[in-house]
Amino acid sequence: MEVPSDKIYELFNYCYDQAKSMLQESGGFNPFGALLTPALELNAVRADLGGAQPDQKDIYQALDKALQEQTQNNDIVASALACDVNIPEKHEPPSSDGLRVHVVSQGLSRYIYVPYQIESGEDGNDVTFFEPFTVDLHPHILGDLTQG
Numbered sequence: 001m002e003v004p005s006d007k008i009y010e011l012f013n014y015c016y017d018q019a020k021s022m023l024q025e026s027g028g029f030n031p032f033g034a035l036l037t038p039a040l041e042l043n044a045v046r047a048d049l050g051g052a053q054p055d056q057k058d059i060y061q062a063l064d065k066a067l068q069e070q071t072q073n074n075d076i077v078a079s080a081l082a083c084d085v086n087i088p089e090k091h092e093p094p095s096s097d098g099l100r101v102h103v104v105s106q107g108l109s110r111y112i113y114v115p116y117q118i119e120s121g122e123d124g125n126d127v128t129f130f131e132p133f134t135v136d137l138h139p140h141i142l143g144d145l146t147q148g
Contacts, residue, residue: 001038001077001106002106003036003040003077003078003105003106004040007036007040007042007078008078008103008105008108010042011034011035011036011042011078011079011080011101011103012080012101012103012112014034014042014044014080015032015033015034015080015082015099015101016082016099016101016114018032018044018082019082019084019099020127020129023084023099023116023118023125023127024124024125024126024127025124025125026125027118027120027125028084029082029084030054030056030059031047031056031059031060031063031081031082031083031084032044032045032046032047032063032081032082033045033046033063033067033079033080033081033082034079034080035067035070035076035078035079035080036076036077036078036079036105037075037076037077038074038075038076038077040077045063045066045067045079045081046063047059047062047063047066049062056083056084060081060083063081064081067079067081077105077106078103078104078105078106079103079104079105080101080102080103080104081101081102082099082100082101082102083099083100084097084098084099084100085098085099085100085113086098087100087113087115091113091133091135093113093115093130093133094115094130095115095116095117095130096115097115097116097117097118098113098114098115098116099113099114099116099129100112100113100114101114102137109136109137109138110134110135110136110137111134111135111137112132112133112134113132113133113134113135114129114130114132115129115130115131116128116129116130117130
C-alpha cells in the first residue's frame with residue numbers, strides 16, 4: 001500500500017515531539033516508535049523488557065522484531081523507530097548528540113537525524129534542535145511491503 005507522504009511526516013513528527021518532551025524532562029530516552037495501521041491510524045509502540053535499566057540495543061531490537069511480526073500479519077503499512085544516538089562524524093553534524101528516526105514504508109527506508117544540544121536549567125533541560133538530515137537505506141523492516 002502506498003502511504004501518503006503526510007502520513008509519513010506524521011510518524012516522524014510524533015517521534016520528534018515525544019523525544020523532545022523526554023529530552024526536556026530527563027535528558028534522554030529509551031528507544032520507542034510509532035506505526036500506521038492499514039486504516040492509516042497512528043499507534044505508539046514501546047517495549048518493556050523489565051528491569052531497572054534495560055539495554056538500549058535490546059529495546060531497539062525488541063521493537064524492530066515486534067514491527068516485523070506485525071508486518072508479517074499485515075497489521076501495519078509504515079513504521080518509525082526513534083532512538084537517542086551519537087551521530088556518525090562522517091555526516092558532519094553540528095552536534096554529535098542526535099535523535100534518529102528510522103522511517104519505513106513501501107519502498108522507503110530512511111534514517112532522519114536531528115542533531116541537538118542540551119543544557120540543564122532550573123525548570124528542566126533546554127534542548128536546541130538543529131536542521132534534520134536524511135540517509136536513505138535499503139528497505140528491510142517492512143519486508144513484503146517494500147516490494148513494488
